Amino acid sequence: MAQGRKQRVTLRQIAEETGYAVITVSKALRGERDIAEATKRAIREKAREMGYVQNAAASMLRTGRSMLIAASVVDITNPYWSIFCRSIESLAFEKGYTAMFMNVDARSERERRAVNAMIQRGVDGVLIDPSADCEKNLRLLQNVGIPFVLVGCPNQTFHYDAVWFDNEQSGYLIGRRLMQRGCKKILYMDIPDPYPIYSDRETGLRRALAEAGFPQDRVVACRMLSGQGAPVPMMQEIFQRHPDIDAIFAFNDFSALQLLSTLRKLGKRVPEDVAVISVDNIQRFLEMDTRLTSVDASPKTRAEAAFDLLIRRMEGDYSDYPRLITLPAFLQEGETC
Numbered sequence: 001m002a003q004g005r006k007q008r009v010t011l012r013q014i015a016e017e018t019g020y021a022v023i024t025v026s027k028a029l030r031g032e033r034d035i036a037e038a039t040k041r042a043i044r045e046k047a048r049e050m051g052y053v054q055n056a057a058a059s060m061l062r063t064g065r066s067m068l069i070a071a072s073v074v075d076i077t078n079p080y081w082s083i084f085c086r087s088i089e090s091l092a093f094e095k096g097y098t099a100m101f102m103n104v105d106a107r108s109e110r111e112r113r114a115v116n117a118m119i120q121r122g123v124d125g126v127l128i129d130p131s132a133d134c135e136k137n138l139r140l141l142q143n144v145g146i147p148f149v150l151v152g153c154p155n156q157t158f159h160y161d162a163v164w165f166d167n168e169q170s171g172y173l174i175g176r177r178l179m180q181r182g183c184k185k186i187l188y189m190d191i192p193d194p195y196p197i198y199s200d201r202e203t204g205l206r207r208a209l210a211e212a213g214f215p216q217d218r219v220v221a222c223r224m225l226s227g228q229g230a231p232v233p234m235m236q237e238i239f240q241r242h243p244d245i246d247a248i249f250a251f252n253d254f255s256a257l258q259l260l261s262t263l264r265k266l267g268k269r270v271p272e273d274v275a276v277i278s279v280d281n282i283q284r285f286l287e288m289d290t291r292l293t294s295v296d297a298s299p300k301t302r303a304e305a306a307f308d309l310l311i312r313r314m315e316g317d318y319s320d321y322p323r324l325i326t327l328p329a330f331l332q333e334g335e336t337c
Contacts, residue, residue, distance in 0.1 A: 164324060
């Protein structure tokens with residue numbers, strides 16, 4: 001005998017289980033501001049336990065809201081952005097929203113398609129790690145009235161809401177640390193990226209070195225492809241050409257993790273022979289048996305700041321528009337530098 005379709009859980013059933021009025025349950029699930037956060041959490045947890053699924057179409061017709069928040073990121077496979085997306089998903093759930101994510105690979109055309117898909121889905125707000133040529137795509141969102149917050153800046157000027165990490169300061173802190181260690185020759189690893197992230201870090205690094213009177217020609221710049229890691233043949237060739245390198249500035253923690261493995265294969269001790277330092281401080285999310293010295297660029301903090309600003313815009317508060325939130329950089333002590 002065929003199994004009958006399971007009955008949908010209703011607001012009334014949730015109200016009976018929680019002891020709240022139906023209107024309170026309805027408002028809590030919609031994330032209304034006049035319901036206490038503790039009440040919202042209790043009702044949402046019970047609704048999830050009971051298998052409640054919100055009828056998005058009906059909700060949109062009734063409230064004019066889809067309860068969807070979209071995030072567009074350059075590379076969702078990058079551990080940093082994976083953590084960012086998980087944080088957004090959790091924050092959205094707490095507010096009664098569903099989060100959807102799109103991977104655009106830093107390409108304007110893919111970003112445009114993602115933005116069009118967001119508009120078609122009627123999302124209530126967007127978080128976007130912008131491509132270098134993002135202006136037309138951002139105007140699409142602006143023209144249809146969908147609030148958005150950038151979680152990066154495509155250039156040094158900004159005229160939209162953005163949450164940004166102080167990359168120049170991160171490079172400066174790393175330069176200071178390398179000078180404190182007495183390093184004599186530095187390998188600076190970056191990737192060919194149209195954003196100012198890596199050029200800002202290099203600017204900060206060289207400023208710290210200049211303050212210490214360190215010769216700029218003792219910095220070896222090495223450009224790598226994103227995701228390339230630090231393959232043994234490439235690093236072997238670098239050390240053959242520059243055998244006196246005693247410090248490496250890796251472009252993120254994931255690349256530093258790969259670099260540590262490569263250095264072990266080459267018989268290099270860290271930090272005795274070569275110091276390694278990087279940016280992100282996400283090592284607790286990676287499988288690392290060594291505590292990495294890294295500048296904290298917390299994806300969780302960035303997610304929280306961007307999400308809070310987006311919610312304000314979605315609620316109609318534009319009193320401080322456009323706002324640039326610059327997250328501070330600080331060095332997390334480790335064993336590698």
